[in-house]
Amino acid sequence: MTALAHEAPEAEMSQQDLDAALFVAWQAAVDKLPEGFRAEIIEGSIEVSPTGRYSHSEIVNDLRDELVVFLAGSGHVARQDMNVAHSGGILIPDLLVAPKNALPHVTEDGVAIRAAGVDLVVEVVSRGHDSITRDRVRKRRAYARAGIPLYILIDDYDDGGTVTVLSEPDPQSGVYGGEARVTYGEAATVPSGPARGFVIGEAITGPARTAAP
DSSP states (O other), rough: EEEEEOOSSOOOOOOOOHHHHHHHHHHHHHOOTTEEEEEEEEETEEEEOOOOOOOHHHHHHHHHHHHHOOOOOOOEEEEOOOOOOTTTEEEOOSEEESSSSSSGBBBHHHHHHEEEOOOOOEEEESSHHHHHHHIIIIIHHHHTTTTTEEEEEETTTTTTTTEEEEEEEETTTEEEEEEEEEEETEEEOOOTTTTTTTTEOHHHHSSOOOOOO
């Protein structure tokens, strides 16, 4: 993973100008990325990371398959590989839930869906210190600041595997006030929103990990 942070030049620039410059740099980075990599703007830095390993993709796809069935007829859908925009940031969750008709929430340039139109995001933690810290710390803050109601973190590398459901975001502090954490093999239930009652259990995560998969 690499990061490119923006620094203010000697002549003071507005935050809007800085965000616009960072977005231009992000677009240039995206255009040049080799297959299997993605770029996000997280807390003022462009972060480039590889896509997940097989075990990571398997969890994401199993989760999406189950959510598609659960959400059928609700007016909401599960999506992968979709940009989420908020206050100069571009985040790409492993999975999100949003209205099926999301056009009112799409940015004017068509690049992303605004965070205000997203009900739930999921990240499946990848191996490596940078990846783990990004999902557990930086993206946790970023999603809370964006006001996304629910952030679900599926983490192979925490105590044999855990699912954490974060709720009650405070955009000012970048903190989720609600947190429910269970180990693999137990059931984590979505508490609110269009996916309310959806259960993430062993059928999706697999059993507790005894070694890095």
